[in-house]
């Protein structure tokens with residue numbers, strides 16, 4: 563990095579980097595935050611009632627408490643990269659069985 567770049571960083575309000583990181587932490591913790599255009603984003607909430615899904619993976623059989631546990635487990639990671647690897651560790655990639663016309 564040249565000296566010019568070091569002495570000439572993009573103009574930012576003091577502490578804005580901290581604020582940005584705090585927003586990120588809130589966002590990936592599923593908590594309420596406001597985005598760059600100051601729009602309020604509500605906190606993520608687990609469904610207060612059981613949702614039944616018709617997929618073939620039998621998630622219907624998963625107890626509601628377990629779903630809440632997974633929800634909290636995911637959001638307490640509070641880091642987008644780690645959340646992605648959390649999911650990737652659980653995903654199995656399969657081959658395409660049937661392609662549908664759009």
Ligand SMILES: [Zn+2]
Pocket residue numbers: 615616617618619620621622
């Ligand atoms: Zn399902």
